[in-house]
Amino acid sequence: MSKNELSKKNSKSSQALKSSKTSIGSGNQTNTKSWEDDSQTPDFIYGGPFIKLEKPSPFLDTATPINLQLQGTFKKSFAYYSLKERMPRILTKVIDYCSREGAKIKTKSGASDEELRNFIQYVTKLKNDLMTNKKYSKLKVDTPEAKRWNEWIEQAENSYYFTNTWVFTECYVYRRLREGCELQKGLQNFDPFDEQKEKAFENSIEPMCVVAEKVLTMLPQSEKDKRKADFITLLKICLWANKCDLSLSVGEQVNLQGVVEAATPAEGATAAEAQTPVVQNTILDPFQMITDFKDKILVDDSSKAVDQVIAKIEAIAKAIEGEANLSASKAALTPAAPTAPAAPAAPAAAAAEGAGGAVGAEGAPAEEPPKIPCPAKMVIPQFVMFDIVCDNAGYELFADLCLAHFLVAQKIVQKVRFHVKKIPWFVSDVTPQDFKYTIYQCRSVNFKKEVPQEPPKTAAEGEAAAAPPPTRVIGSDSLRTLGDQWQAFLDDGTFIVLCDDFWTSPHTYKDMKKYDYNLYRKLQFAAAVLFKGDLNYRKLLGERNCNPVLGFEPALQGFIPAPIIAVRTVKADLICGLPKGRYEQLMKLDEQWMQKGDYGVIQFCGKAEPLKVAEKPCLDYGEECRGLGCPVHKDL
């Protein structure tokens, strides 16, 4: 090899390594043949068969180096495996579903044959683009959200499937999948994962019934210690519920023990047989799992989290009360002060107020409707709220709802806001439709299982033989009771479901303030935010493979809108906050321990950026806002 060629080669390799801090390699493959085959590239042809030209590959045979972001170029990382194997299989499953259940999908969605065919073609091409590490294509749909996506694609440091960060590519694939539906008029409301999610719900009815029965006993207001213990228990129920994730299992049905189950009833089973109560000797009891999996929680901040969150809640409640007293005394001191002009979109009632106040039936002044100040100016929330950034539908959402119900019933908080995904996401993530579906199903489920109890020990000589214990019956009455109450909470605004676009963007949370200032500020109104699951965890850590002993707070890289609780079973190779030596110990036990969801963390950061007057005017009223009653911001 000539000096020139050698230096050219070296400079290319060092270039590739240099850029490895954020993204490895230029990723400028253009051939569709195979992304690891260089034989047809101009460099090879120019070099000819006499010179062994080693073109630097962006792929490295390593795990993700410490402090780099996860990406598909590290061949010993889960990101590589996931992009190469899991995602294509997830897309294949979508194609299979559309082919197998075409008739059903068309009836449900109103799509034509052609539309469904187009969608299948779209997904097939998407899968091919992913597998051949193509450059991202821009979205074709013309919506403000799609335009923003296109800007991010343009600005991305690297716009190839394997060489950009794993989280960007994964989010991009799900966004494209959604575009496949958006481009077909009849598939606007089609969720390619609906069947998988419905089956997952059906497969979890038994543990839901078991949990529901116990949760009902936790609701009556209890004394401090019990309340704390129950809060912690429910956090742990939420943690292990995160094992049920259809993206990790590539859509195969999983139960809480991670066992892949047959989702459909036994072949040939009649409808009557399907209705007959199941008699088995075991109960899938999530409370028992908490005890059994005690040692699998690698970081358990639950006690600290509960103490600090309750203290913060008490402080917020006092501030709200103080504010209310202040406005009440102000109102008493200003008898008939002329009202300032109403906010632009103020409803009729507020307009009447401006004209001198509404008058009651008897001629007495009617009670003024409460004024909601402009959220951009508010520095004290209107309500004590707890936020849950949801992950998976089915059993995991059920567990979130139980925790939310407990917090409200114990009067710890007044409202719970659930943040869900606007579009189908990572197979089993909750969408608003899934939220409705889950509550509807809980309200209507009909389940019964009889479980014979352990026979008593044989009686000692002379003792009368004890009567056999009654068969334990697991039924769905409690689940239906909870479901009814959840619907009532939704109807009266105690539960609020929000689906901001940011949750389905490719950005990590340290950049939330930059990309979605309003959402960041919205979270600041919460007493605490619970982030569920692995994807949220990756986004909390900026998708960075930080040193496993780095504390949770520095790992968040400045993302502190409110106290944060992260509850996650470990399904990707990044983690923080481990005690020294623990990571190495676990690696010795099983090199793939981070990919299986067998271990979990409950981590807490109590630090929060104080709520100040917003830097920007509110989105809805903007500069028009006059700081008066705000009829649209009911979720703050």
Ligand SMILES: O=P(O)(O)OC[C@H]1O[C@](O)(CO)[C@@H](O)[C@@H]1O
């Ligand atoms: O539902 P979760 O807990 O966010 O897990 C999502 C799964 O998808 C991934 O985010 C990647 O596909 C993994 O990290 C994890 O296996």
